[in-house]
Amino acid sequence: MLSIKNLRVSINNKEILKGVNLEVRPGEVHAIMGPNGTGKSTLASVISGREIFTVDEGEILYKGKNLLDMPVEDRASEGIFLGFQYPVEIPGVSITNFMRTAVNEQRKYHGLDPMPANEFLAKMEEKKKMLEIHAKLANRSVNEGFSGGEKKKNEIFQMAMLEPSLAILDETDSGLDIDALKIVASGVNKLRRPDNAFVVITHYQRLLEYIVPDIVHVLFDGRIVRSGGKELAIELEEKGYEWIKAELV
Amino acid sequence: MDKDPNNILEEVTQGEYKYGFYTDIEMDQAPRGLSEDTIRFISAKKNEPEWLLQFRLDAYRKWLGMTEPSWAHLHHPPIDYQDIIYYAAPKKKKELESLDEVDPELIATFNKLGISLEEQKRLSGVAVDAVIDSVSVKTTFSETLEKQGIIFCSFSEAVQKVPDLVKQYLGSVVPSDDNYFAALNSAVFSDGSFCYIPKGVRCPIELSTYFRINAANTGQFERTLIIGDENSYVSYMEGCTAPMRDENQLHAAIVEIIALKEAEVKYSTVQNWYPGNKKGEGGIYNFVTKRGICKGNNSKISWTQVETGSAITWKYPSVVLMGDNSVGEFYSVAVTNNYQQADTGSKMIHLGKNTRSTIVSKGISAGYSSNSYRGLVKMTKRAENSRNFSQCDSLLLGDKCGAHTFPYIKTENRTSIVEHEATTSKISDDQLFYCNQRGISTESAIGLIVNGYAREVLKQLPMEFAVEAQKLLSISLEGSVG
Numbered sequence: 001m002l003s004i005k006n007l008r009v010s011i012n013n014k015e016i017l018k019g020v021n022l023e024v025r026p027g028e029v030h031a032i033m034g035p036n037g038t039g040k041s042t043l044a045s046v047i048s049g050r051e052i053f054t055v056d057e058g059e060i061l062y063k064g065k066n067l068l069d070m071p072v073e074d075r076a077s078e079g080i081f082l083g084f085q086y087p088v089e090i091p092g093v094s095i096t097n098f099m100r101t102a103v104n105e106q107r108k109y110h111g112l113d114p115m116p117a118n119e120f121l122a123k124m125e126e127k128k129k130m131l132e133i134h135a136k137l138a139n140r141s142v143n144e145g146f147s148g149g150e151k152k153k154n155e156i157f158q159m160a161m162l163e164p165s166l167a168i169l170d171e172t173d174s175g176l177d178i179d180a181l182k183i184v185a186s187g188v189n190k191l192r193r194p195d196n197a198f199v200v201i202t203h204y205q206r207l208l209e210y211i212v213p214d215i216v217h218v219l220f221d222g223r224i225v226r227s228g229g230k231e232l233a234i235e236l237e238e239k240g241y242e243w244i245k246a247e248l249v
Numbered sequence: 250m251d252k253d254p255n256n257i258l259e260e261v262t263q264g265e266y267k268y269g270f271y272t273d274i275e276m277d278q279a280p281r282g283l284s285e286d287t288i289r290f291i292s293a294k295k296n297e298p299e300w301l302l303q304f305r306l307d308a309y310r311k312w313l314g315m316t317e318p319s320w321a322h323l324h325h326p327p328i329d330y331q332d333i334i335y336y337a338a339p340k341k342k343k344e345l346e347s348l349d350e351v352d353p354e355l356i357a358t359f360n361k362l363g364i365s366l367e368e369q370k371r372l373s374g375v376a377v378d379a380v381i382d383s384v385s386v387k388t389t390f391s392e393t394l395e396k397q398g399i400i401f402c403s404f405s406e407a408v409q410k411v412p413d414l415v416k417q418y419l420g421s422v423v424p425s426d427d428n429y430f431a432a433l434n435s436a437v438f439s440d441g442s443f444c445y446i447p448k449g450v451r452c453p454i455e456l457s458t459y460f461r462i463n464a465a466n467t468g469q470f471e472r473t474l475i476i477g478d479e480n481s482y483v484s485y486m487e488g489c490t491a492p493m494r495d496e497n498q499l500h501a502a503i504v505e506i507i508a509l510k511e512a513e514v515k516y517s518t519v520q521n522w523y524p525g526n527k528k529g530e531g532g533i534y535n536f537v538t539k540r541g542i543c544k545g546n547n548s549k550i551s552w553t554q555v556e557t558g559s560a561i562t563w564k565y566p567s568v569v570l571m572g573d574n575s576v577g578e579f580y581s582v583a584v585t586n587n588y589q590q591a592d593t594g595s596k597m598i599h600l601g602k603n604t605r606s607t608i609v610s611k612g613i614s615a616g617y618s619s620n621s622y623r624g625l626v627k628m629t630k631r632a633e634n635s636r637n638f639s640q641c642d643s644l645l646l647g648d649k650c651g652a653h654t655f656p657y658i659k660t661e662n663r664t665s666i667v668e669h670e671a672t673t674s675k676i677s678d679d680q681l682f683y684c685n686q687r688g689i690s691t692e693s694a695i696g697l698i699v700n701g702y703a704r705e706v707l708k709q710l711p712m713e714f715a716v717e718a719q720k721l722l723s724i725s726l727e728g729s730v731g
């Protein structure tokens with residue numbers, strides 16, 4: 001589904017990703033861990049097409065298509081979703097209106113008519129219920145004045161509405177309380193299907209107890225230096241990154 | 250009308266000024282240029298009483314002694330007032346009984362604009378006084394209104410039907426020598442709307458007028474008079490679109506509103522005159538004087554405007570708060586793109602005690618445009634315990650445009666409070682990326698963000714107008730980023 005080969009990325013002539021390789025197949029859940037500032041969010045941004053980064057080398061194929069040639073919104077319509085580490089506020093735009101626009105623009109991309117209003121609202125209700133989102137939240141402006149946890153939950157809500165085939169969740173767990181974490185995780189698990197995949201970026205093993213990954217990667221200084229099963233996450237939690245650093249030298 | 254906001258956003262992608270077409274209706278027009286003869290011609294055409302002719306001539310003489318104002322933050326080539334045709338009307342036909350009798354081409358024009366009278370009649374419960382060029386062609390719903398004693402007709406009709414009311418109030422809020430453009434209008438005004446709500450009557454429907462400039466070289470001089478008698482209520486809407494043109498077209502309207510004791514008048518407008526092309530050629534010059542007076546105690550006047558059009562906009566809807574406890578409001582969204590220039594704002598003149606006013610102005614500038622807010626809040630000595638709150642926000646798209654704020658505050662008593670807040674912001678790359686990442690194109694994202702920014706004002710508009718306004722905001726910012 002997603003195939004990244006020797007990806008080198010820089011910003012302002014500073015190299016951040018130094019040759020990343022990653023294969024994600026349908027049905028899989030991948031976890032990416034790694035110290036602060038090693039390029040996890042950068043990788044997520046580049047997959048979704050953020051233009052401030054320069055791709056110096058390498059390729060990203062998604063469902064066999066060259067992603068790097070595709071505008072951000074087309075990638076989204078092709079099923080790539082990014083759960084932001086820091087979701088932005090859009091004053092005055094209600095979540096309902098925002099989501100309706102997003103759903104219908106994606107439908108338009110696929111040559112479909114806009115979703116009928118009643119169908120859309122029913123879907124909103126269903127997903128809100130699944131994620132235990134307060135009814136009033138949906139009438140508020142996108143992320144405006146939301147608490148940290150509410151923002152993260154809102155990201156997952158949007159994911160549930162858009163039903164992507166590849167969801168990249170960037171530290172969705174940080175800021176969530178234990179209950180919210182369980183709700184979000186079970187929401188993600190309900191959305192898992194044999195034909196979609198998740199890449200979960202996290203610092204904590206705890207999330208991975210609820211969303212069980214098939215493969216765990218360690219991103220370190222712009223490279224994936226180690227991949228393994230879910231035990232790797234436990235090992236990291238116990239030993240910290242010094243251990244990997246030591247091995248690398 | 251389609252009210253799905255998403256369709257609205259789809260339309261945003263469809264380029265070029267939509268309402269740029271031209272209807273060919275035989276004109277009956279005044280000779281080019283301005284003189285006492287022109288004025289007599291207009292007055293005679295309209296079968297006006299002598300006092301009105303004198304009102305016009307008096308204004309004309311005052312105008313001759315005045316000069317065009319130069320204080321606004323605007324630039325344009327000099328206007329040749331002798332190169333304008335001051336009166337044009339569709340050839341006089343017999344009174345029309347039904348829509349079948351209306352020129353089919355006219356109907357087609359309305360259909361193109363999406364405001365077919367039939368539709369309006371059947372669906373929206375809105376009475377439409379449609380003005381094409383200078384003469385009202387058709388008034389609908391007048392019977393329903395008549396039953397309640399409401400008079401809603403063209404200005405010319407009112408002159409014939411209720412001359413005393415017109416005589417009493419015409420020029421009572423905007424004196425004919427108020428300013429250069431007001432004097433010009435007072436001399437040559439063509440037509441417009443007249444509205445009178447009798448004592449104790451709540452007008453059951455939104456009164457709506459659509460205006461169009463339609464003839465080459467024809468200055469348009471609308472004159473509107475709205476009177477809310479004691480304890481009455483009316484919501485009045487005015488919207489306009491104009492065909493694409495190369496030459497500049499002068500538009501100098503006057504709107505006067507009078508609210509007597511306990512009366513409330515809500516005036517909403519979506520203004521979409523042709524703004525000129527991407528290079529800044531053509532477009533309407535819009536010099537408007539809009540003023541209301543809260544004459545009686547506890548009366549209220551509110552102006553809501555969405556301005557997306559015109560090459561130049563010069564417009565300061567104002568309220569004179571004369572009655573004690575009266576309320577004045579001004580809600581405005583002004584969008585400028587390409588080479589458009591807008592100098593707009595509001596004046597709140599507090600004369601009565603315990604009067605309150607609110608100004609919410611949202612400027613949105615893109616391209617090479619210039620967008621200025623100019624406002625005056627005046628608390629006179631008598632206006633004890635009065636309050637004003639002003640919020641002036643500017644949103645900039647790109648870095649070639651300009652936004653300016655000129656707030657003037659004069660307080661002559663110690664018990665009144667004037668608050669002024671101003672912000673300037675930009676649409677951030679992070680916001681655009683966030684929207685893009687959800688599958689929303691940049692153009693749609695801008696429409697969405699801008700509509701969100703303007704929401705406080707848009708929500709003041711009547712529903713059907715709000716939809717129209719959202720559409721216009723998006724359309725007028727096409728191609729402004731990227």
Ligand SMILES: Nc1ncnc2c1ncn2[C@@H]1O[C@H](COP(=O)(O)OP(=O)(O)OP(=O)(O)O)[C@@H](O)[C@H]1O
Pocket residue numbers: 011012016034035036037038039040041042043052085
């Ligand atoms: N817009 C930017 N301008 C300059 N440097 C940037 C920019 N974005 C990221 N960087 C730098 O790139 C490096 C990688 O950042 P990135 O956000 O990808 O790290 P991360 O692995 O997600 O860290 P964290 O765990 O703290 O979220 C950091 O050194 C960061 O400062």
Ligand SMILES: [Mg+2]
Pocket residue numbers: 040041042085170171
């Ligand atoms: Mg990060």
